[in-house]
Every structure is written in C-alpha cells, then in structure tokens.
Amino acid sequence: MNCSNCGHFNDGGKFCVKCGHKLQEEAAVSQAAAASEYQPQLQPAYAPQQPNQRVQQAKKVSKSFFGYFVEGIKNPTATAQAAGEGQFINALITVILYALSIPIMLYVGWKLLLIQFVRSMFKLPVISAEMDPSDIEEFNMGVNFIKATDINSIIHFNFTDFVFKQGIFIFIGLAVIIGATYVAAKFGKVDVSFKEFFSRFGTFLIIPTALLLIGLVLAFLHVEFFSYFMNFGLLSIFLVVPFTIASFKPVGTNGLDRIYSTLIVYVVITIVSVFIANGLGEEAKAIITRMGESTELSDFF
Known part of the structure; x- marks a missing residue:
C-alpha cells in the first residue's frame, strides 16, 4: 500500500516505515470510496406521475377554442x-x-x-x-x-x-x-x-x-x-x-x-x-x- 503522505510503498502494517503515517485510515477511506462507487442508486418509492399528454393537449385545444368562440361572438367580422x-x-x-x-x-x-x-x-x-x-x-x-x-x-x-x-x-x-x-x-x-x-x-x-x-x-x-x-x-x-x-x-x-x-x-x-x-x-x-x-x-x- 502506498503511503498518502510520502508515497512510499509498504508491504503491510499499520504505519509507514519511512514517515510513520498511519495506513489504516487510508485503507478505510479507499474501501468507502470503492463501496460508494459500486453501490446501486436507490429509486424513490413513488416516482412522480407525468401528466397525460393527451389530456393536456385536449385542455389546451378546448381553452383555445373557447376563447376563439367567445371572440367570434363579440367581434364576428x-x-x-x-x-x-x-x-x-x-x-x-x-x-x-x-x-x-x-x-x-x-x-x-x-x-x-x-x-x-x-x-x-x-x-x-x-x-x-x-x-x-x-x-x-x-x-x-x-x-x-x-x-x-x-x-x-x-x-x-x-x-x-x-x-x-x-x-x-x-x-x-x-x-x-x-x-x-x-x-x-x-x-x-x-x-x-x-x-x-x-x-x-x-x-x-x-x-x-x-x-x-x-x-x-x-x-x-x-x-x-x-x-x-x-x-x-x-x-x-x-x-x-x-x-x-x-x-x-x-x-x-x-x-x-x-x-x-x-x-x-x-x-x-x-x-x-x-x-x-x-x-x-x-x-x-x-x-x-x-x-x-x-x-x-x-x-x-
């Protein structure tokens, strides 16, 4: 394991043989990073429903027609x-x-x-x-x-x-x-x-x-x-x-x-x-x- 402080390679142990930096903390950080990298993303229990496109389109058309029809009665020509x-x-x-x-x-x-x-x-x-x-x-x-x-x-x-x-x-x-x-x-x-x-x-x-x-x-x-x-x-x-x-x-x-x-x-x-x-x-x-x-x-x- 390479020491994060001085870069010296250590075959094992808890401390770096060159600078004395603690190696167990580095191992824990590396394991946590690896675990988070491969952890699947959790989906929300209830995904928000997308509005029905046909319903939205029908509402838009009906609203447009109502305004058009009323305006045609007010000012037909x-x-x-x-x-x-x-x-x-x-x-x-x-x-x-x-x-x-x-x-x-x-x-x-x-x-x-x-x-x-x-x-x-x-x-x-x-x-x-x-x-x-x-x-x-x-x-x-x-x-x-x-x-x-x-x-x-x-x-x-x-x-x-x-x-x-x-x-x-x-x-x-x-x-x-x-x-x-x-x-x-x-x-x-x-x-x-x-x-x-x-x-x-x-x-x-x-x-x-x-x-x-x-x-x-x-x-x-x-x-x-x-x-x-x-x-x-x-x-x-x-x-x-x-x-x-x-x-x-x-x-x-x-x-x-x-x-x-x-x-x-x-x-x-x-x-x-x-x-x-x-x-x-x-x-x-x-x-x-x-x-x-x-x-x-x-x-x-």
Missing part, C-alpha cells in the same frame, strides 16, 4: 378576417358542432315539433271548418297525452342511429357547401389556400352555431321556442357564404362577379338541403309509422 390557417382546428370544431347540434336538437325536441306540426295542421281553415267541438276536444286530449307520455320508451327511438348518422350527413353537406364556396371564390380570382378559406368560413359560422346551441339548451328544457333558434341557425348559412366570399380581395378584375358566385353556391346549398331534408323526412316517416302502430296512441289519432 374582425375575428373572421383575422382568421388564418392557425385557426383551422377551431373552425373545424365549429363546423362539427354545427353539424351535430341539429340532429341532437331534433332528437331531444321532436315531440314538441310533432305537437307544433299537428297544431298547425288543425289550424288550417279547411280542416278547422270541418271539425266539430267533440273532435277538437279529442284532439286536445291527444296532444296532452303526447306531452305527458314518454314516447321514446314506446317507439324505441335510437340515439346513435339518428344523431350520428344524420350528423355525418349534415357534416358532409357542409363540406360540400364549403368546397363549392371555395371554388366560387377561386373563380372570382381570390388567391387563398383552402385551410385559410375554411378557417374564415368556420369563423363566420360561429354565430349560427351559437343560435343552434341556444336552441339545443331550450330543447333540453322543453321550451317550444327552440325551433325558432334552429330555423335561424339553419337559414344563417345563406349569410355566411357571401360574408366569406366578400372578406377576400380578388387579385384581378376579370374574375367571376361575387353576386354570381354567391348565387351558384346558393344553388348548391338548396340541393344539399333537399338531400338532408329527405334523410330527415325518412326518419320522421318512420317515427310516425311507429306511432301509428302504437296501441297507446292509436286511441287518440
């Missing part, structure tokens, strides 16, 4: 004109909300819509003139029965089949409308990417979506006026198209006039609306058929 490709995700969420809120509203409030439809039919002059007091009383009893009865338990109206199927159809219809509006804008010599155009269209769609969401809340509260908000939200799409086209400046003067561009898109909207209405009409026809087959309701109608 300024927010839409400032929307670029960075708002594509928020615009996509808005379009999805618009597409889903319609079938959900119809699913929740179809019983109120049925009552409104039957009432409007019986208020027609031709029908009301042929009704005697006993028919009117029986009709009122039938309407009250519909209000008080859980018809969903009678006819087994499936949420998934109706909401998601019709929601997908409406989303596809909106995609066709947005695509047609983009093509019309390109014919008008507007130089813009599709993502930026989609972002601006979706931003202008915020107010119609807000109207549909208000109608959805009223439908859940069984307020018959929800249908007015639904109609306003649906008809507002006719304003979103010209606002979106007019928000871009054409790069030339020989493009398609904006009036004709808007009219072309209106034709597309009409065609898409007919297809969607036919799909909803088939669902309504199925509901009426099930109601007619129900023994509990057939006593009144």
Whole structure:
C-alpha cells in the first residue's frame, strides 16, 4: 500500500516505515470510496406521475377554442378576417358542432315539433271548418297525452342511429357547401389556400352555431321556442357564404362577379338541403309509422 503522505510503498502494517503515517485510515477511506462507487442508486418509492399528454393537449385545444368562440361572438367580422390557417382546428370544431347540434336538437325536441306540426295542421281553415267541438276536444286530449307520455320508451327511438348518422350527413353537406364556396371564390380570382378559406368560413359560422346551441339548451328544457333558434341557425348559412366570399380581395378584375358566385353556391346549398331534408323526412316517416302502430296512441289519432 502506498503511503498518502510520502508515497512510499509498504508491504503491510499499520504505519509507514519511512514517515510513520498511519495506513489504516487510508485503507478505510479507499474501501468507502470503492463501496460508494459500486453501490446501486436507490429509486424513490413513488416516482412522480407525468401528466397525460393527451389530456393536456385536449385542455389546451378546448381553452383555445373557447376563447376563439367567445371572440367570434363579440367581434364576428374582425375575428373572421383575422382568421388564418392557425385557426383551422377551431373552425373545424365549429363546423362539427354545427353539424351535430341539429340532429341532437331534433332528437331531444321532436315531440314538441310533432305537437307544433299537428297544431298547425288543425289550424288550417279547411280542416278547422270541418271539425266539430267533440273532435277538437279529442284532439286536445291527444296532444296532452303526447306531452305527458314518454314516447321514446314506446317507439324505441335510437340515439346513435339518428344523431350520428344524420350528423355525418349534415357534416358532409357542409363540406360540400364549403368546397363549392371555395371554388366560387377561386373563380372570382381570390388567391387563398383552402385551410385559410375554411378557417374564415368556420369563423363566420360561429354565430349560427351559437343560435343552434341556444336552441339545443331550450330543447333540453322543453321550451317550444327552440325551433325558432334552429330555423335561424339553419337559414344563417345563406349569410355566411357571401360574408366569406366578400372578406377576400380578388387579385384581378376579370374574375367571376361575387353576386354570381354567391348565387351558384346558393344553388348548391338548396340541393344539399333537399338531400338532408329527405334523410330527415325518412326518419320522421318512420317515427310516425311507429306511432301509428302504437296501441297507446292509436286511441287518440
């Protein structure tokens, strides 16, 4: 062992034969250093959990969308004109909300819509003139029965089949409308990417979506006026198209006039609306058929 004081090599013993320095202290220090070098690192009993990346990302997206949606209601024109490709995700969420809120509203409030439809039919002059007091009383009893009865338990109206199927159809219809509006804008010599155009269209769609969401809340509260908000939200799409086209400046003067561009898109909207209405009409026809087959309701109608 080499002495740490003078460096002399010693074959053994407790002290250095040259300077008398104690060698046992040096051996203890060397052994402790070697032991600490090869000692495994102890892991903590409970390692701190890392936050879920998907949850954090979802919180970030939802927070961003909420601020975007509120700002779009406060300042719709300024927010839409400032929307670029960075708002594509928020615009996509808005379009999805618009597409889903319609079938959900119809699913929740179809019983109120049925009552409104039957009432409007019986208020027609031709029908009301042929009704005697006993028919009117029986009709009122039938309407009250519909209000008080859980018809969903009678006819087994499936949420998934109706909401998601019709929601997908409406989303596809909106995609066709947005695509047609983009093509019309390109014919008008507007130089813009599709993502930026989609972002601006979706931003202008915020107010119609807000109207549909208000109608959805009223439908859940069984307020018959929800249908007015639904109609306003649906008809507002006719304003979103010209606002979106007019928000871009054409790069030339020989493009398609904006009036004709808007009219072309209106034709597309009409065609898409007919297809969607036919799909909803088939669902309504199925509901009426099930109601007619129900023994509990057939006593009144």
